[in-house]
Amino acid sequence: MPNDAQSEALKPLELSLLICLLEGPCHGYALVQRLEEETEGRVQVLPGNLYAVLSRLEEAGWIERSEPPAEATDARRRYYRLSAVGVARLEAETRALERQLGLARSRLAGSRAVGRSRP
């Protein structure tokens, strides 16, 4: 399964969640807050979708459930963290994105030289 998953394009929300979890183990509400902070409120995820995506990521092996960290205020919450496979997956995704970003930058610079195209 993880091998297959290597070749799957990540959806924006999946990517954002993985990036959030890079900070360390996290529970649902903290994920929502982190996501809002990091996107300046542009992305607000709602419970139904969040747990559907989390369960998919978990099934793909990219994240796993973890013990609550020592400083946790509420031990009943469920915490998630990135797995080794997930970290590798995120690295691959970042490289692919960088490649695309580079392409876009160079071409945008080229088109600006030609002149603004009408919408």
Added chain:
Amino acid sequence: MSISRIGPSTRAMRRLYAALLWLLPGRLRRDSGDEMLRLFGEMAYRAEMRTGWLGVTAFTLRAALDLSCTAARLRIERWTGGWRQSVSGRGGPAAGPRRSQSGREAGRGSRGGDGMLERVLRNLRVSIRQIRRRPLLPAVGVATVAIGIGASVAIFGVVYGVLLKPLGLESPHELVNLRQVHRANPHDAAGLSPSVYHHLREQVTEAHLAAWYYDSVTLEAGGAYRGTPVELANAIVGSTDLFDLLGIQPLRGRVFAPDDAPPRSGRGSVAVISEELFERAFGGDEAVLGSGLRLDGELVRVVGVVSSVPPAPIAGVELWLCDGFRVDDRALTRRLLPIARLGGGATEETLSAELDRLYAGIAEEDSRLAEWTAAVSHFREDLLGAVARGLWLGFAGILLLLVLASANFANLMVTRLTVRRGELRTRATLGATRTALLAQQLVEGTVLALAGGAVGVAVAWLLQRELLHLAEGLLPRVSEVRLDLPVLGFALALSLAVGTGCTLGAALVSLRGVGARQRPSAREEIGGQRTRSGLAAAQVALALVLLAAGALLVQSFRGLAASDPGYDVDSVAVARIYVDDRRYADLEDEKAYFERLLERLESLPGVVRAATTTSLPMDPDTLDYDVPYRRADLPEEPGADAGEQAFFRLVSPGYFEALGMELVTGRTFDDRDHGGPPTVVVNETMARRVWPEGAATRGSLVVPAAGRDPFEVVGVVADASFATLGAPPKPEMYFVKQRYSLGGRSLVLRTSVDPETLLAPMRAAALEVDPSQPLNLATTLSRLSRSSVAAERFQSWIASITASLALLLSITGIYAIVAFWVGQSRFEIGLRMAVGASRVQIANLVLGRGVRVAAWGVGIGLLLAAVTLPGLRSLLHGVEWFEPSVLGSVALLLTLAALVASVAPARSASRIDPYRALRRD
């Protein structure tokens, strides 16, 4: 955060969300349901802290939508095997183009790799965003669809419940009713006597026969019975095979068996009761089966419960009894109503022919039946035929409204697309195919239509509740009408049809110019504009006719309801009573009983006067018949056919006083009239007809039906409406001397207090006088007179509802056309502004357009009204079809409505930025 910090509104929302979790596939719900609920609570709490209960509500709606969409996606993914696919999928991250947040909408749907569901869900999200961005136009669209669908669903619900729902009988199309009719005059119909019934039943080969008759019985307390101490119930007394013939299965217990019929004359000692009676009077207690019930003082055994399916157009039958219909039972003469199930291959005609032959055979033995034969009519037709035509007609009329609503909706969608032409073109430039754009529009239109349908169902619920309330007693099977699954399915299908049909049409029209290089030519656009304006004007015209008709009917009904019936309607209590003819077989006993009863009733506090009558005003079920009469001072014309007829009423002294009828000349009845020479009181119409020269009180009448000696006219009373409010007066004769036993009688009581408060004491007083004689229909005269015009009330209500809906539709129609024109003419408006037109001038220009469409509509509507309104004449009482004030105010109302409808587009036109408008196009 702990749960205890959650506010009350949040707690309620949390419960709602918890319920919605059941939508999720079981695995995810079990695994993460608690976590979702916890997270929901935390986020809801945050929303409440930030923006109060409004914030919580908005958040809950969003979260609920999110949960439903997620659940739908997961379920369909799992169903199509897509769950795995989404994880182990197609192409590497570098292979496919990356989606970027900002460019998401532009190229939507243009990629081929996505699944159908993905596309629909994405389209749905984009649609909701689009609708939220410009809410007015979609809101008008939703309202338009809601009106059309609400009205259609309300009427369809009635049509479905009354006409289409199964009757609960086996193959009802095979059932026919039989009546004995006079050969010369088929309207003279009667029941059959037992001997004829048995003869037919044995001889007929084309059908199986069973028979029944109505009876009313008194139910007395005792045993498991928990109803009122004594009550009168409608019963059907049938042959033992009636249920088998109809194909009615018992809900509990059994129906009649052949040996239930008694060996002697009269009813058998077993009863089947209705579900309602079972619940109401026996508390749904099974123990009643097999136990005794006192009916008319005799003990009968309850053997079964059936659902209340009336085998005849009568509501409220609660008891079924059986009878062997013995030939020697004189009480059944011409009383049996046979019902037949046609055998294989037999038709109404073949049965009719066979019965005709059999009657000819009977006539040879019994010459009294020579003039009679049997008429056959369809059971279903007898039950529903009278209302079916009216209901289908109403349904067709409402469908016309739906067509108008759909046209408006399509117009609104065109307008919406015109406003967004720039955006659509951008998307097409970015690579969206026409199909993708079309799909997007289709999803959007369907979402709007579904929302309209949902609001429409709420509208239908309100309409239907009011409709059924008003139709009480006018429609059979009203209890079958409700918003059940088939009706809701109809609403859903209608919404989908309107949504997809209108959007498809609108999109095909307006996307023509988007994909291609060329825009539609000016001529094409003007042509389309004309068609749309014409449609809007036609709606105004139709609304004018409907509004005028509605106003006239309402005015006429108001006049009718306020008309003076000639009685003091507000302070009269009335009741019917049927005396037991075995107990009061002797005339003197019956008279004495009524004297005791009146005396007891007059002793009730609040009763001023009590009297009896054979015919109760405004009572649809009362006995009322006219008899021949002639002036005593004119010789009998030999050979004259029956002569003049007038209504015959037998009353007790005090009748006129109790009803508050006005005396014109002479006197009313008093004690003198019991013993002295025969006397009569007539009404004004009668007096004018018989004594055109006046001086009626010096005349006498010969009325053979009332007695041999001439009756001296002692008084003339003022005319009064009898059968219904507003009914024209007919000649009436009142007598006071009773010559034979009558059985049934009505009571009228004049009260000094609210008559409603006397109904219970009246019932109790009647039972005091004779415990076996309960009152039937104790009510007030004002209630009777109100329900006597129920049909007119219903008509005026339907007409005013239809008219209001048409008015609303014409408003949305004008709004659609004006908004469309503004969207289309941004360049023109910008140009006008650029050369100096003020914003007020622009607004006036737009308002003028709306009013111009309305003016055309009003003009056409007035012409249409001149043609159609005279058709209402027969429905109008005291109002002329041509009422300049009505037509004038309706025309003014529609013009104002057009102004109101144009305000929003005028505002948006006056806010157009000339610089942007000129640059964009």
